[in-house]
Amino acid sequence: MKKPKLLWLQSISCNGDAHSFFNHPDFFSILSNFELIHHPLLDTNHNFDELLAMELECDILLLDGSFRERGFSKGGIEVFALIEHYAKKAKWIVTVGTCATFGGVFKEADPENISGFCFDKEEKTSRYDTYASKLISLSGCPIHPKWLSYVLIMLLKKKKIPLDEFHRPQELYATTVHQGCTRNEYFEWKIDAENFGLKEGCLFYEQGCQAPYTHGSCNKILWNDVSSKTVSGIPCFGCTEPTFPKTGLFKTKTNMGIPAKVPLGISKRAYFTATGVVKSFRIKRFEKRLIDYDN
Ligand code: SF4
Ligand code: SF4
Incomplete structure (x- = not known):
């Protein structure tokens, strides 16, 4: 069976969610089910330049960190443009952590311009309608490692994940x-x-x-x-x-x-x-x- 391609993209983040997931007792076993395309802290088969060239494929996009549409770049490219490019390609988008989901602590630095990807606190962002059908929200600061593995394994097994009004899995947030x-x-x-x-x-x-x-x-x-x-x-x-x-x-x-x-x-x-x-x-x-x- 072809392994689903997993891409972890980071915006304005403290790395807390990535580190929290590292604490999963079955971290390597879970990842062995996927082809990890890119991760901000792990070595993968594709380097950062390939990521920036926007040529990689991905099935599941994991987004970590708060968003601002302009003024936050890596390698000369606005991170937001990179994220939107891969968000369009992905079959599923999982916002990992409260920053990526609602704006979180980094929103406090510039409340007008920083938000989550599809939610700005309780409000939907202009991106919501475009991505709602493939959006799963995992809030938490940091993310609970087993909440992320639950979602990854459910997606791998093609199981339905009932969601709440903010697209959080009911199994975890009901x-x-x-x-x-x-x-x-x-x-x-x-x-x-x-x-x-x-x-x-x-x-x-x-x-x-x-x-x-x-x-x-x-x-x-x-x-x-x-x-x-x-x-x-x-x-x-x-x-x-x-x-x-x-x-x-x-x-x-x-x-x-x-x-x-x-x-x-x-x-x-x-x-x-x-x-x-x-x-x-x-x-x-x-x-x-x-x-x-x-x-
Ligand atoms: S949600 Fe918490 S752990 Fe995740 S990037 Fe934001 S501050 Fe860091
Ligand atoms: S019983 Fe409820 S309110 Fe009291 S410490 Fe536990 S979680 Fe908090």
Whole structure:
């Protein structure tokens, strides 16, 4: 069987997504299913000049980094022109990371001129209609390596990938990051962690955890097969959403004890009622440290 041709093109990027994918435990085995045409950090059979000559073929185009239409060039060629050329040739376009998908952190440097490839935060860019039929978005800062391998293998096997409104695979982004967190019991009983890194407590109120508003499967498909931010005691920053990067992190704003923004899909009334009930109970088990290191 002919291997699909894979092309990784980079625009304004920190290399974080490429490095994150390198951490995939099956990195070489996954890549062995593809012919890697070009990668910004790996040796391939085609050099950069051949890429710039725009003569290479590609089946799957992986885009990494934020876009600006003018004023960002490599080898004397506007990177954007290079990307548009290969985007037209490719059967599939996968935006790898929040920068390529929504604009991400680099958009902050020049919000008027920098965006994602097909989305500018929540808005569609002028390119959306041209590429929507072959677009798959993988937001995350950086990308979860197994989310990318999921998409590559599904494309290789010619399987359908159901997508959400931003073209993110539902298999990976249908739930919030809150689902599967080991701290859910503390969330239910409104017991908060007093600091980062503790084993006990939820990080929602006192540490501003964004997971109840954030789509992703960080607590379903663990990072490095081991853990996640919230499991290890660091609040989620909401990096898969078009609104990333956010300000005002590390504390959830409340109004009379109710968060100004309640978890996705829950009415304020329902949240207020449930919170009122659970806060009227004291659960002794949650008052103790889980592990007594002093004895
Ligand atoms: S999405 Fe995050 S990891 Fe990827 S290029 Fe942007 S800043 Fe770097
Ligand atoms: S720490 Fe975050 S993800 Fe975990 S239960 Fe609390 S709000 Fe949910």
